[in-house]
Amino acid sequence: MDARRVSLTRYNERTKQYLEVLRDIDLQVFEGELVTIVGPSGCGKTTFLNAVDGLVKLTAGRILVDGSQINGPGPDRAFVFQNDCLFPWRTVLRNVTYGLELQGRLPAHEMKQRGQNIIELVGLQGFAEHYPHELSGGMRQRVNIARALVMEPKLLLLDEPFAALDAQTREFMQVELLKILARAKTTALFITHQINEAVILSNRVAVFSARPARIKEIIKVDLPSTRALSLKHEAGFVEIEKHIWRLIEEEAVRPDMLAEA
Amino acid sequence: MNAIPSPSGTSLEVQLPPVISWWKRNENWLLGTIAMLVFLSFWETSVAFKWVNPLFTSAPTRILRAGIEMFADGSIYGHIAISSYEFAVGYGLALVIGVPLGILMGWYSRLNAVLEPFVSALYATPRIALLPLILIWLGIGVSSKIAIVFLGAVFPILVNTITGVRTVEADFIKVARSFGARDRQLFLTVALPSSVPLLLAGLRLGLGHALVGIVVGEMYGANEGLGYLIATAGARFQTDKVMVGIILITSAGVAMTELLRWIERRYERWRPNFRG
Structure with a gap:
C-alpha cells in the first residue's frame, strides 16, 4: 500500500x-x-x-x-472491525463466507470449503454452525478476522x-x-x-x-x-x-x- | 484449617421426594391451571348457591351445555365459517399489502415522505370509527367486515415493517459496504433479515386489531358471524350463548398468537437470551 x-x-x-x-x-x-x-x-x-x-x-x-x-x-482490501459486527442471524460459517457470497463468483460448495479452511486457520474448527452469541469475545474476533481473510486480500485492515x-x-x-x-x-x-x-x-x-x-x-x-x-x-x-x-x-x-x- | 461439619451432618444436595421434584419442574403451568380451576369452581358454586343470578353471570356448566347444544343443532357453524372467512381474507390482504409496502417505504425515503402523512393519520385513527363510513360504502355483507379487519391489521404491520427496515444498525451497513455490497445486496442481506423480529411483532399486533374489527363489525352491522351471535344473544339476555361466542373468539385469538410466537421462535434461534 x-x-x-x-x-x-x-x-x-x-x-x-x-x-x-x-x-x-x-x-x-x-x-x-x-x-x-x-x-x-x-x-x-x-x-x-x-x-x-x-x-x-x-x-x-x-x-x-x-x-x-x-x-x-x-x-x-478487507476490513476487520473494532466491534466484531458479526451478523447475529448468520452462523459462523455464513458470516465468514459473507464477502464471497456478495461477489457471487464461487459455486456454493467451493465457498463453503474456503470458509471451512479459514475457520480452521483461525482455530475455530467445530464452531462453523454456531451463532455469534454462542461465542466468547475472543472467538468472535477470530470470526471477524476470518471473514476478512477469506477474501484473500492483498491488504488486511x-x-x-x-x-x-x-x-x-x-x-x-x-x-x-x-x-x-x-x-x-x-x-x-x-x-x-x-x-x-x-x-x-x-x-x-x-x-x-x-x-x-x-x-x-x-x-x-x-x-x-x-x-x-x-x-x-x-x-x-x-x-x-x-x-x-x-x-x-x-x-x-x-x-x-x-x-x- | 479443619473442615467444619455442617450442623445437621448432611450434605447440601438433598434428594427431594419424587412428588416435590415433579412439582418443581412443572410449577409454572400447574399454578396457572390450579388458579383457573379454583376460579371456575368458585363461579359454578356461586351460581349453585344462588349468590348471583345466572342470567347475568351464566356458569361454566351452563356455557358448556349451551355450546354443546349449538354445535349439535349446527346453528353455530355458519357463524364460525363467516367470521373465519372475513378474518382470513382481511388479515391475508393486510399481510400481502402491509409487508411489501412497509419494506418499500422503509427502503425508499421519498416514497415514505409521500405516504407517511396518510399512514400516520390512519394509524392514529381508531379504525372502528370508520365503520359507519365503510358500511355506507360496502353495505352489511362480508366485504365491509373484510375492510374493517384489513384496516385494523394493516397499519401495525405496515408501521412495524417500516421501522424494522429503517432501523438497521449502521455498523452492519458499514460491514456490507466494505465487502462491496450493492444496494440490492445491502437490502437482501442486511435490511431484510434484521427487520424480521419487528415485522413478526407487527403481525402479532395486527392480529389483535383484526379480531376487534371482526367482533365490532359484526355487532354493528351484519346478519351472521360470531360478533352478530354475541350481539343478538346479548339483546335477548341469553348470557350462556354470549359466553360461548366470546370463548370461541378468545380461543381463536390465543391459538393464532401462539402460532405466531412459534414462528418468531423459529426465526430467532440466533437471538441471545432466547428461551425455547
Missing part, C-alpha cells in the same frame, strides 16, 4: 464547521509487512483506515494498492480489533494474530492505541500526531520476527515502547487523553 500526501477535511452539518482530520500523510506498507498506526485518541487513525478501505473520500492525495489507485471498497477484549484474551490474541497472518501470508495495516500491542505486532510503527493527523515518526521495530509475549519484558522492547510513549505524550496534552492512553 502506498499513501501519498493524503489529506481529508470533513464538514460537520450540525455545527457547520470544517474539520481537518488528516494532513499530508505519506505511508507505505510493503508486501508481507505489518505496520501499526498509533496516536492520541481522536486523532484520525480510524478515518485513515476507512480511507484506505475506500469507505470515505479523500480531499487530496491518493492511495495506491498494488500500484493501482483505489476508488471505493474493493476485493484487494484492522481497526483496534482487540479493544473490546479483556486484558488476558487480548495478549493471547496478539500472538495468535501473528501466527494467523504468517500462515495466511497477508500484509496488514493495524490500528491500536495500546503501545505495547503496536510494538509486539509490527515491523514498523507509524506514530500519528494529534488532529489534524500528520505522521510524526515511523519507527522500525528491530526485534526477532517470531514474537512471543515474553518479549514485552526485554530491554529492546521496553526501549521502543518508551520512545513511542514520549512521542504520544508530546501530542496528548490534555489530561483526559493521557488517562485514556
Whole structure:
C-alpha cells in the first residue's frame, strides 16, 4: 500500500464547521509487512483506515494498492472491525463466507470449503454452525478476522480489533494474530492505541500526531520476527515502547487523553 | 484449617421426594391451571348457591351445555365459517399489502415522505370509527367486515415493517459496504433479515386489531358471524350463548398468537437470551 500526501477535511452539518482530520500523510506498507498506526485518541487513525478501505473520500492525495489507485471498497482490501459486527442471524460459517457470497463468483460448495479452511486457520474448527452469541469475545474476533481473510486480500485492515477484549484474551490474541497472518501470508495495516500491542505486532510503527493527523515518526521495530509475549519484558522492547510513549505524550496534552492512553 | 461439619451432618444436595421434584419442574403451568380451576369452581358454586343470578353471570356448566347444544343443532357453524372467512381474507390482504409496502417505504425515503402523512393519520385513527363510513360504502355483507379487519391489521404491520427496515444498525451497513455490497445486496442481506423480529411483532399486533374489527363489525352491522351471535344473544339476555361466542373468539385469538410466537421462535434461534 502506498499513501501519498493524503489529506481529508470533513464538514460537520450540525455545527457547520470544517474539520481537518488528516494532513499530508505519506505511508507505505510493503508486501508481507505489518505496520501499526498509533496516536492520541481522536486523532484520525480510524478515518485513515476507512480511507484506505475506500469507505470515505479523500480531499487530496491518493492511495495506491498494488500500484493501482483505489476508488471505493474493493476485493484487494478487507476490513476487520473494532466491534466484531458479526451478523447475529448468520452462523459462523455464513458470516465468514459473507464477502464471497456478495461477489457471487464461487459455486456454493467451493465457498463453503474456503470458509471451512479459514475457520480452521483461525482455530475455530467445530464452531462453523454456531451463532455469534454462542461465542466468547475472543472467538468472535477470530470470526471477524476470518471473514476478512477469506477474501484473500492483498491488504488486511484492522481497526483496534482487540479493544473490546479483556486484558488476558487480548495478549493471547496478539500472538495468535501473528501466527494467523504468517500462515495466511497477508500484509496488514493495524490500528491500536495500546503501545505495547503496536510494538509486539509490527515491523514498523507509524506514530500519528494529534488532529489534524500528520505522521510524526515511523519507527522500525528491530526485534526477532517470531514474537512471543515474553518479549514485552526485554530491554529492546521496553526501549521502543518508551520512545513511542514520549512521542504520544508530546501530542496528548490534555489530561483526559493521557488517562485514556 | 479443619473442615467444619455442617450442623445437621448432611450434605447440601438433598434428594427431594419424587412428588416435590415433579412439582418443581412443572410449577409454572400447574399454578396457572390450579388458579383457573379454583376460579371456575368458585363461579359454578356461586351460581349453585344462588349468590348471583345466572342470567347475568351464566356458569361454566351452563356455557358448556349451551355450546354443546349449538354445535349439535349446527346453528353455530355458519357463524364460525363467516367470521373465519372475513378474518382470513382481511388479515391475508393486510399481510400481502402491509409487508411489501412497509419494506418499500422503509427502503425508499421519498416514497415514505409521500405516504407517511396518510399512514400516520390512519394509524392514529381508531379504525372502528370508520365503520359507519365503510358500511355506507360496502353495505352489511362480508366485504365491509373484510375492510374493517384489513384496516385494523394493516397499519401495525405496515408501521412495524417500516421501522424494522429503517432501523438497521449502521455498523452492519458499514460491514456490507466494505465487502462491496450493492444496494440490492445491502437490502437482501442486511435490511431484510434484521427487520424480521419487528415485522413478526407487527403481525402479532395486527392480529389483535383484526379480531376487534371482526367482533365490532359484526355487532354493528351484519346478519351472521360470531360478533352478530354475541350481539343478538346479548339483546335477548341469553348470557350462556354470549359466553360461548366470546370463548370461541378468545380461543381463536390465543391459538393464532401462539402460532405466531412459534414462528418468531423459529426465526430467532440466533437471538441471545432466547428461551425455547
